[in-house]
Each structure stands twice: as C-alpha cells, then as structure tokens.
Amino acid sequence: MPLHPELDKKLSKKYEPKIRIDDVFKGYDITFLTNEHGEPVTLFFGKRRPDGTIAGERYTRTIKRLPDSLEVKSSHWDNRGKIMN
Template sequence: MPLHPELDKKLSKSFEPKTSIDDVFKGYDITFLTNEHGEPVTLFFGKRRPDGLIVGERYTRTIKREPGSLAVKHSHWDNRGKIMR
C-alpha cells in the first residue's frame, strides 16, 4: 500500500536531525525517525499502545541524491510489513 499523498507531502519536509517525532495523521498515530540531514527515513503507522509503541505498518524510505550534492533526486517509501508486538 503506497503512502497517502498528503502524508508523503508531510514527510517530504525536513525536521530535526536524528530524532523521533510522534504525530497523528487522519486519525492514525504515526512516529517517524529522521536521518542526519533531518529527512524522515523510517515510519511507523497505526494505533499507539499505552506504552507508546505503534501496532500497524512499518515503512522505510530510500533516498537517491544528485551526484556530488545533498539534493534529493528521487525518494520512495517501501512497506516493510506489519508490527504486531
């Protein structure tokens, strides 16, 4: 299942580098982790448990850069499966 276009747009922004951000999107809980450039690279999408972890889906982002720069040439999100624990 591809990401919702609005969620993809939200995750295309830059955030604080190397951090975990908890948020809500259309009634679902999300947590995403950023890399050293502040780009979201791991996404947890579903319902948050009382201990703070999310049960749902995990996605990872692949980023291709312009040669010789940090500019993003292309990126896409891959569904890595269900999170049940």
C-alpha cells in the same frame, strides 16, 4: 500500497536531524525517525499502545541524491510489513 499524498507531503519536509516525532494523521498514530539530514526515513503507522509503541505497519524510505550533492533526486517509501508488539 503508496502513502497518502498528504502524508507523503508531510514526510517530504525537513525536520531536526536524528529525532523521533510522534504525531497523528487522519485518525492514525504515526511515529517517524529522521536521518542526519533531518529527512524522515522510517515510519510507523497504526495505533499507539500505552507504552508508546505502534501496532500497525512499518515503512522505510530510500533516498537517491544528485552526484556530489545532498539534493534529493528521488525517494520512495517501501512497506516493510506489519508490526505486532
């Protein structure tokens, strides 16, 4: 199942490199991690527990770049399954 278009738009932005961002999207808790270029590459989506972890689903992003460039040619998110902590 693809990501919601508004969530995909939020995750297409650049953030600080190598950080964790905790947020809320349409009533769901989300946490995402960024790579060295500030691009979100791991997403946790579901319900946040008291210890800060999320029970729900994990997604990872595949990024393809233009040759000899940091410009993103294409990217997509893959659902890696349920997280039950």
